[in-house]
Amino acid sequence: MIKMLQAMLQGTGTSLEVFFITLLFAVPLALPVMAGRTSRNRILSTVTKLFLLIIRGTPLMLQLLVVYFGPSLLCIWINRKFGMDIRITWPRFLAANVALIINYAAYFAEIYRGGIESISPGQYEAAKVLGYTKDQTFFYIILPQVIKRIIPAMGNEVITLVKDTALVQIIGVSELLRVAQETQSRLFSFMPLFVAGVFYFIMNWIVEAVFLQIEKKLAYYK
Amino acid sequence: MEQSEEIIKVENLSKSFGTTDVIKDISFSVYKGEILGIIGPSGSGKSTILRCITQLESVSGGSITVCGKKLVTAGIYADKKTQRDIARSVGLVFQNFNLFPHYSVLKNITDAQIHVLGRSKEEADHMARQLLSRVGLSAKADNYPCELSGGQQQRVSIARALAMKPEVLLFDEPTSALDPELTGEILAVIKDLAEEKMTMVVVTHEMAFARDTSNHIIFMDGGVIVEEGDPQNIINNPQQARTKAFLSRFNA
Numbered sequence: 005m006i007k008m009l010q011a012m013l014q015g016t017g018t019s020l021e022v023f024f025i026t027l028l029f030a031v032p033l034a035l036p037v038m039a040g041r042t043s044r045n046r047i048l049s050t051v052t053k054l055f056l057l058i059i060r061g062t063p064l065m066l067q068l069l070v071v072y073f074g075p076s077l078l079c080i081w082i083n084r085k086f087g088m089d090i091r092i093t094w095p096r097f098l099a100a101n102v103a104l105i106i107n108y109a110a111y112f113a114e115i116y117r118g119g120i121e122s123i124s125p126g127q128y129e130a131a132k133v134l135g136y137t138k139d140q141t142f143f144y145i146i147l148p149q150v151i152k153r154i155i156p157a158m159g160n161e162v163i164t165l166v167k168d169t170a171l172v173q174i175i176g177v178s179e180l181l182r183v184a185q186e187t188q189s190r191l192f193s194f195m196p197l198f199v200a201g202v203f204y205f206i207m208n209w210i211v212e213a214v215f216l217q218i219e220k221k222l223a224y225y226k
Numbered sequence: 227m228e229q230s231e232e233i234i235k236v237e238n239l240s241k242s243f244g245t246t247d248v249i250k251d252i253s254f255s256v257y258k259g260e261i262l263g264i265i266g267p268s269g270s271g272k273s274t275i276l277r278c279i280t281q282l283e284s285v286s287g288g289s290i291t292v293c294g295k296k297l298v299t300a301g302i303y304a305d306k307k308t309q310r311d312i313a314r315s316v317g318l319v320f321q322n323f324n325l326f327p328h329y330s331v332l333k334n335i336t337d338a339q340i341h342v343l344g345r346s347k348e349e350a351d352h353m354a355r356q357l358l359s360r361v362g363l364s365a366k367a368d369n370y371p372c373e374l375s376g377g378q379q380q381r382v383s384i385a386r387a388l389a390m391k392p393e394v395l396l397f398d399e400p401t402s403a404l405d406p407e408l409t410g411e412i413l414a415v416i417k418d419l420a421e422e423k424m425t426m427v428v429v430t431h432e433m434a435f436a437r438d439t440s441n442h443i444i445f446m447d448g449g450v451i452v453e454e455g456d457p458q459n460i461i462n463n464p465q466q467a468r469t470k471a472f473l474s475r476f477n478a
Contacts, residue, residue, distance in 0.1 A: 130324035130383075133280050134390060135314050135342040144341065148328045225327045226372040 008187050008196060015183030016203055019169040022097075022179065023207075026104040026165060033105060034112030041117060059110035065171050067107055072099040072175040100172035104165070111161055119154040120146065152222040159215035166207050180204070230257040232291070233394045233425045234279060239288035241274055248274045250449040251288070256394065259423040263430060263440030263457065267472060270446040272429040273321075276396045279427075280318045281309060292316060293393050314342075317392030321399040323379045325371040325386070331358070332367040335386045343390065350389070357385035361415050377408030384415055394425040401432060413439075433476040437461040445469045 040052035059067070075092045083089055123146055131141040173182035184200035234256040241249040249271045256262045264272045277283040279290060279297075287301040292312045296304055303309065325334050335354035339345045345353070358364050361381040371379050380400060387395055397416065401409040413435050419426065420439055430436050436443055437457045444454045445464070453466045464470045 124324075126320060126322055126324035127326070129282050130320065130326070132282065133313070133316075133318045134338040134386070135310065136338065140341055144337065145326055152328070225370040 008191065009199070011183050011187060012180060012196065012199055012203065015178055015180035015200075016207075018097075018177060019166075019179040019181075020207075022100060022104060022169045022172055022177070023166060025101045026108055026169075027162065029101075029105045030108035030112055033109040034116055037109050037113035038116040038120070041113060042120075056110050056114065059107055060114075064103070064107050064168060065174050068100060068103045068171060068174050071103040071106075072096060096172075096176050099175060100177045104168065104172070108161065108165060112158070115154050115157045115161065116150070118157070119150040122153055123149055152225075155215060155219055155222065159212065162211050162215070163208050166211060167204060170204075230259065231293075232256070233258050233260075233293055234427070235289075235291040236275070236279070237289040237291075239275070239278060239290065240286045241271070241278060241283065242286050248449050249278070252446075252449075252451055253288075254444060254451065254454070256425060256427055258425055260425060260442065261420055261440040262427045263436035263443045264427065264446060265430065265433065265436055265443060265472075266446035266452075271449040272446055273398050276318065276398050276427065276429060280316055280396060281313055282318075314390065315393040317387035317390055317395040319380070319384055319387055319395065319397045319400050321402050323371075323376070323383045323403070325379055325383055327371050329370075330367070331363065331369050331371065331374070331382050334371065334382060335389050338386070339389050353389050354385070357388055358382075360418075361385050362411075375408060376404045377411045380404065380408075380412050381415055384412075388419075394427065395419070397426065397428040397430070399429055399431065401430070433461055433473065445472070447472070 037052060037055075040048050041056065043049045043052070072094075075094065079090045079092050127145055127149070128141060131145045136145065169179055170181040172179055180200050180203060184196040187196040188194065232255050236255070237253045239249055239252045240247065252271075252275065254262070264275065266272050274283060278285050279292070281297070284303070285298050285301060289299050289301075290297040293315050295308060295312050297309065297312045298304070304312075326337070329337060332351070332354050335357060336347070336350035339350035339353060340347060355364065355367065358367055361384060363378060363381055363385070366374060366378065366382075371382065374382065380403075384395075384400075400416070401412050404412065409432065413432065416426065416428065416435075417439055428436065428440065437460075440457050442454065443457045443460045445452050445460060445466075445468075447468050453460060453464060453469045460469065461473060461476070464473055
């Protein structure tokens with residue numbers, strides 16, 4: 005029993021690492037993605053739109069497989085074509101994070117865009133007439149209001165991210181659910197799966213509490 | 227007023243959105259200490275004039291000079307630095323207030339002073355509190371805009387504009403979003419400013435106010451000045467048929 009819990013806590017550790025690394029990189033990376041999407045440069049915005057369409061239009065599990073196996077398959081193709089001998093394999097854990105970061109940056113970028121477009125033009129006009137520069141307008145006037153507006157949508161995504169970390173087992177990362185499944189078939193007991201469910205639930209409970217706290221903090225104005 | 231300094235000079239201004247001409251070849255001047263009232267039906271181009279002077283819209287043709295500095299000469303804009311300089315001497319009060327909802331009333335008034343004019347926090351605070359007491363809202367300094375009535379919000383936005391010490395203050399239908407009871411408190415603030423010889427341009431639908439407070443009135447329709455002159459004459463005794471028709475509803 006204790007051994008089972010130990011193994012599952014280790015799996016939970018891996019899940020949490022994937023979760024935090026994804027969040028840490030996807031949150032800022034989504035900003036340039038959003039900038040590309042809303043850019044007046046036709047080529048840039050079209051490329052970004054295509055990127056968003058592909059990322060949001062295909063299963064995350066497929067993206068994990070492509071990111072992990074893609075480079076080595078590409079090498080085999082190049083080697084055959086040009087008679088070379090390149091080999092690239094990269095760590096599963098890294099590949100898992102890269103795939104999740106790309107996927108979540110796409111979703112976050114669209115949430116940011118929605119937030120920014122919901123700010124009334126009057127806010128920009130008032131700032132301009134008062135003499136704020138464009139940067140000042142964005143960081144002092146627009147961004148704080150955007151953050152407040154996107155918090156509920158971001159909460160949704162972050163909760164989904166906790167559960168999506170379970171998908172990285174497809175490329176062999178031993179996260180919580182995979183450990184639970186292995187333990188289940190070894191012990192022939194339903195218990196590990198139940199415990200995994202409780203673990204996910206607790207993680208999301210915490211996520212929700214954190215977001216509620218942020219919402220409360222920002223509730224001082226409408 | 228002839229000897230007085232010209233604060234705003236608009237010459238042959240035109241503005242079109244696509245193929246629609248909103249302003250057609252308009253010229254007028256505003257002198258120091260003067261209050262210009264602009265009246266006319268919706269869509270006549272009144273607000274667009276203010277938006278051109280405050281650089282929220284770019285003109286299609288003509289010239290605008292503010293405090294002797296050329297903003298646009300025959301449709302060609304001055305360099306960015308001059309544009310910014312000119313923007314600082316012009317204040318604008320919006321129909322919908324456009325206060326910053328995430329800032330307290332006090333911070334709405336101090337923030338631009340600190341970040342744009344580079345005043346110290348103490349200086350900005352002092353100025354803001356002075357202005358708040360002037361518009362009768364000293365008690366609301368720590369409230370947020372959403373906790374104020376429309377009339378109070380508009381008074382804060384006037385204080386916010388005044389804090390930048392503009393040479394001229396423009397009002398874009400400052401009472402149109404307010405119910406008649408709240409309209410009075412805004413008009414009182416503007417009258418108070420008029421007594422201190424603040425130069426102002428007021429686009430308004432309040433005819434009695436325009437008549438009693440302004441020194442000069444422009445009646446616009448279809449992007450042109452139909453009639454202008456002494457407020458009493460224009461409102462009480464209009465000459466042009468279009469002006470008569472428009473004012474007939476107010477002079478009942």
